[in-house]
Amino acid sequence: xxxxxxxxxxxxxxxxxxxxxxxxxxxxxxxxxxxxxxxxxxxxxxxxxxxxxxxxxxxxxxxxxxxxxxxxxxxxxxxxxxxxxxxxxxxxxxxxxxxxxxxxxxxxxxxxxxxxxxxxxxxxxxxxxxxxxxxxxxxxxxxxxxxxxxxxxxxxxxxxxxxxxxxxxxxxxxxxxxxxxxxxxxxxxxxxxxxxxxxxxxxxxxxxxxxxxxxxxxxxxxxxxxxxxxxxxxxxxxxxxxxxxxxxxxxxxxxxxxxxxxxxxxxxxxxxxxxxxxxxxxxxxxxxxxxxxxxxxxxxxxxxxxxxxxxxxxxxxxxxxxxxxxxxxxxxxxxxxxxxxxxxxxxxxxxxxxxxxxxxxxxxxxxxxxxxxxxx
Ligand code: GLA
Numbered sequence: 040x041x042x043x044x045x046x047x048x049x050x051x052x053x054x055x056x057x058x059x060x061x062x063x064x065x066x067x068x069x070x071x072x073x074x075x076x077x078x079x080x081x082x083x084x085x086x087x088x089x090x091x092x093x094x095x096x097x098x099x100x101x102x103x104x105x106x107x108x109x110x111x112x113x114x115x116x117x118x119x120x121x122x123x124x125x126x127x128x129x130x131x132x133x134x135x136x137x138x139x140x141x142x143x144x145x146x147x148x149x150x151x152x153x154x155x156x157x158x159x160x161x162x163x164x165x166x167x168x169x170x171x172x173x174x175x176x177x178x179x180x181x182x183x184x185x186x187x188x189x190x191x192x193x194x195x196x197x198x199x200x201x202x203x204x205x206x207x208x209x210x211x212x213x214x215x216x217x218x219x220x221x222x223x224x225x226x227x228x229x230x231x232x233x234x235x236x237x238x239x240x241x242x243x244x245x246x247x248x249x250x251x252x253x254x255x256x257x258x259x260x261x262x263x264x265x266x267x268x269x270x271x272x273x274x275x276x277x278x279x280x281x282x283x284x285x286x287x288x289x290x291x292x293x294x295x296x297x298x299x300x301x302x303x304x305x306x307x308x309x310x311x312x313x314x315x316x317x318x319x320x321x322x323x324x325x326x327x328x329x330x331x332x333x334x335x336x337x338x339x340x341x342x343x344x345x346x347x348x349x350x351x352x353x354x355x356x357x358x359x360x361x362x363x364x365x366x367x368x369x370x371x372x373x374x375x376x377x378x379x380x381x382x383x384x385x386x387x388x389x390x391x392x393x394x395x396x397x398x399x400x401x402x403x404x405x406x407x408x409x410x411x412x413x414x415x
Contacts, residue, residue, distance in 0.1 A: 083108030208255025
């Protein structure tokens with residue numbers, strides 16, 4: 040309750056400033072995101088192929104102007120680079136990395152070991168039954184060595200394992216876990232370190248701000264460190280809503296990971312403004328809910344009071360990030376503009392969402408100015 044009140048007060052306090060200087064009213068040229076946070080952390084976005092191939096020229100221009108780090112939305116996932124047992128295809132991934140190099144950006148690899156967007160054959164034997172432990176470990180080793188090895192010294196950090204935890208902090212019963220056993224995580228980090236000893240290696244997950252899941256991640260990372268494995272950082276995906284996670288939980292979560300001696304990154308940041316659909320917590324991409332009018336109320340545009348709420352929410356979260364600038368090294372948005380956000384299609388397909396800092400016409404939103412003001 041205290042935090043609901045605090046958030047309302049914060050938004051109310053920010054209102055006159057945002058109203059006076061907001062882009063909706065035409066203001067002086069603003070700083071770019073990468074300049075506003077220079078010396079604090081790098082700021083980035085996840086890019087679709089349309090953006091990094093520059094087919095979406097306006098999106099690409101926005102990225103070059105605003106961001107100094109990039110993540111691939113899909114281009115480096117297992118199904119994209121290694122669709123069949125004997126086929127690696129780096130044509131698209133190479134363009135992603137090339138875009139980052141051409142523009143001198145910090146390039147992030149996402150991701151090596153996950154239970155989604157990984158072809159079925161990975162977990163199967165020749166007859167379609169479950170593969171055995173030795174086979175799956177060898178496939179994982181080959182995949183990690185090939186992919187990380189190809190971009191050695193060029194990709195700065197890898198999401199080595201994505202989403203290995205349940206909400207209660209226990210290990211998810213993924214095919215990786217079921218076939219290899221719980222040491223699949225340690226093995227993934229070991230292989231990644233062998234493939235590029237200079238790369239930063241991360242554990243990445245959503246809803247780590249929840250206490251039970253956060254504690255599970257702390258146990259996991261502490262154990263990996265105790266085994267002498269190289270783990271550089273934890274990625275808090277940061278898929279947020281207008282009121283969750285609380286600022287208090289965000290703050291406590293970053294502090295808790297900092298205490299473990301790992302860097303903290305916000306890796307897939309966005310703020311969902313649409314009404315919560317049932318079972319709509321977290322970011323499990325398999326959640327699907329039918330489209331209904333009441334779940335999609337802003338098809339014609341986001342009402343001004345909500346633009347203000349979104350700006351206030353972004354500002355408050357960035358103030359928490361800035362407080363931890365000594366350990367928080369990166370903030371990456373999941374998408375560039377509202378038009379390309381996955382939240383238009385998750386957990387309900389075909390909605391009109393407004394989760395990012397640039398609108399469907401590539402124009403800055405009130406929230407962008409709020410974020411830049413937070414840095415000043
Ligand atoms: C998860 C994954 C991302 C992406 C988003 C939704 O958070 O880590 O790669 O798939 O879901 O698009």
